[in-house]
Amino acid sequence: MKNNFMELRQMTYIPVLRLKEKLHEGELEWDEEFSRDKKFYTVEDLLDVVQMSETELQKALERMPVITLNGYVRMLSAEFHDRLLTMLVDCLDDDEEPGIILESVGLECLKEALKKHLPDKNIPVEAVHWLVETYCDVVKENGTETYHINEKAICRAKISQLLRAAVKFEYNIFEKTLQQILPLGVEFKDEYLEGLAFVDDELTSGRTIRYLNVEDLPEEPIKRLELLFSLRQRWEESAIQQYLSDLCPTKRHLNELLVNCCRQVTTVNGEKLLVGLKEMLL
Known part of the structure; x- marks a missing residue:
């Protein structure tokens, strides 16, 4: 009798499921309220509970919607992420926000715009920095840094928002709806x-x-x-x-x-x- 065995060799990828599970325990909610049930983790805490090196952990965190707040690594909830993104798009299309355009997103202008449009909301400055770093490219000219909107990044984020809202779409309806919610010029x-x-x-x-x-x-x-x-x-x-x-x-x-x-x-x-x-x- 001949036995056939199949060997599946380990892939060169870093499993992040456990990391995500731990970060979801202490998500930063849009309407955050103190809760004793939430568990917050520092980078050192995470290294103790996930099977990653420090370099692997940092690379994994760079691909996630996370910020460091009061020393803890906090994942932005889907609602928090979506609301920040929507505000950025609204500002890009707002003629009264000349400091926030596709070719140049002023960080201080964005902070002020968020305060103006959300006077009762204290958005951590770390979240604003994450928003700009995620959806903009840094262009250095004459010793100054300018933030340009990354078309692919912001388009994929709006696609994600739209598709998560329904089980599926007819493709032509999807295209029409998407174009309505993208910033002008994207x-x-x-x-x-x-x-x-x-x-x-x-x-x-x-x-x-x-x-x-x-x-x-x-x-x-x-x-x-x-x-x-x-x-x-x-x-x-x-x-x-x-x-x-x-x-x-x-x-x-x-x-x-x-x-x-x-x-x-x-x-x-x-x-x-x-x-x-x-x-x-x-």
Whole structure:
């Protein structure tokens, strides 16, 4: 009797699920009230409860909506994040805020605008700095720094806001609605959907789009592939790659995962398709 064994080698990615779970325990809410049930963590505390080096932790935190407040690492709640983003977009489209435009976002102007529009809200200055650093590029000219709106970053954030509001959209309605909520002068590009949404052509309802953020998918490769094959029975490698980018940082890692885990067929045109998990993994 011949036994076949499959070895799944460890991927070169850093699992962040436990880190997110810990940070969610002490989220910074928009209407924050003191609660003894909330648990706050310093960087040192987090290093004690997550399996990461300090460098890995810092890199993971840089990709999350977090600030350091009173010595603690605080994740902004989805509402806090969305409200800050909405205020930034409103200011960009407000003729009465000449210091906040696509080509130049004045940090002090933004702070003053937030105070003016939200007089009863004490927004931490750290959150304002995070907002600008996340959605702007720093341009240095003649010894001065200017913040320019990053079109891709702000467009992807507004796409996320819109898609999270419904199970799915007809694609043409999505495009029209998105253009209405983007700042004037910011244009949507299909490439901004990568790793953020799932676009499908359905026989009954036509082209649709739904929220599918790679950051929210299961960290276990097999579970992630199961989810993806539940959405679509046949995948081209180029289409599925965007949902595996964190697990497979290189082409070699991607090929290794797909060869080890997926059944493949070749069409009459010579195109390779992924058609499901290998039976031994089911």
